[in-house]
Amino acid sequence: MKHLTTLATLLAGVAFAGAATACETTFRSSDTHPEGYPTVAAVEYMGKLLEERTDGRLCIEVYHSAQLGEEKDSIEQTQFGVIDMNRVSLGPFNNIIEETQVPSLPYIFRSVDHMHTVMDGDIGQQILDAFTPHDLIGLAFYDGGSRSFYNSQKPIKTMADLEGMKFRVMQSDLFVDMVSAVGANATPMPYGEVYSSIQTGVIDGAENNWPSYDSSGHFEVAKYYTLDQHLIVPEVLVMSKVTWDGLSAEDQAAVRQAARDSVPEMRRLWAEQEAQSEAKLEAAGVEVITDIDKTPFIEAMEPVYAKYVTSDVLKDLVARIQATE
Known part of the structure; x- marks a missing residue:
């Protein structure tokens, strides 16, 4: 009986190993x-969809926690085909792909629902x-999500409170100018x-x-969170064109559809996580500043729009976004 149990365990191990290596790609x-x-979790979900729909031929292995490098470096590796797929913030693309500057503009979206409507439609496809x-x-x-300022020094209620303070931004000229426009460094x-x-x-x-x-644990060292919501910037999932060109038309369609079908799941997980994080941090003693007049902040962004919305393509995108209900 002991030998049978051992044999069953070995066979189960072989079967598991076979399943783990069944993917052709x-x-x-x-x-x-x-x-x-x-x-x-959303890209992992996409991977499950893709594996099911291709009978295990195509799989995705997600390397989280910047295991393959921080965003700027991983973008270059994805362009070269060293990395096949990448979930990245739009900010690092702003200096490379001008269309990505538009959804990165401060206060371009009136709400998260407005952003969804825009990015799920023709405007979003044009940017992709x-x-x-x-x-x-x-x-x-x-x-x-919506991005807001947080700091270790004091509650921020007005633009005057930001004067001279130093804030980290993504490696994007647009983000640098946005922060400078409100008087910070x-x-x-x-x-x-x-x-x-x-x-x-x-x-x-x-x-x-x-x-x-x-x-990130940033709340541990910066306990003042000002809900100014200056940005509602979508993030993007991309694939290396090197990898893409190596796929059949059928597999390309499967990858694209699985990516699209992962979006509702991502949004569900996001809304859930956002509510949990907000409740957790308020319980942890974070001071959330909500009594803020956004009007001066919005008005301060006029030079940013003037600097970055210069081509006819970008002007058209901004106008269409603002006209979208």
């Missing part, structure tokens, strides 16, 4: 966020298509360096959404 996908984060000339295939947009740096930089006083704070503020 496994795409390596990068994400800077930790395991369990909504964007990571703009990735192709840059050796990337735009697959889908995920939520990035922008310091571009990789996401992974923010915690220690706040802790040591290199910067006073940063700006991000509730789940990132939570999962």
Whole structure:
């Protein structure tokens, strides 16, 4: 009986190993966020859909927590085909793909629902298509929540409170100019360096959404969160064009559809995580500043729009977004 049990265990192990290696192609996908984060879980969900729909031929392995590099480096690796897929913030693309500047503009979206309507339609597809000339295939947009300022020094209620303070931003000229427009000093740096930089006083704070503020632990060193919601920037899931060109038309269609079908799941996970993070951080003693007049902040962004919305393509995108109900 003991021998039978041992044999059964061995056979089960062989079967498991066979199942684990059954995929003909496994795409390596990068994400800077930790395991369990909504964007990571959404790409894993996409992988399950893809594996089921291709009878196990195509799979996705998600490397979370910046295992394959911070966003700027991982974008270049994806362009070269070293990384197959990448979930990335739009900010790092702003200096590469001009269309990505539009959804990155402060206060361009009136609400999260407005952003969804815009990015799920023709405008969103036009922006996804703009990735192709840059050796990337735009697959889908995920939520990035609304981004607000947080800092270690004091409650921020007005633009005057921001004067001279140092905030980390993504490595994007647009983000630098946005922070400068409200009187603060922008310091571009990789996401992974923010915690220690706040802790040591290199910067006073940063700006991000509730789940990132939570999962990064930044609330531990920056307990003042001002709900100014200056950005509602979607995030993007891309595939290397090198990898894409190696797929059959049928498999390309399967990848694109699985990506689209992962979006509702991502949004469900995001809404759930956002509510949990907000409740957790308020219980942890974070001071949330909600009594803020956004009008001066919105008006201060006029020079930013003037600087970045210059081409006919961008002007048209802005006008169409503003006209979208």
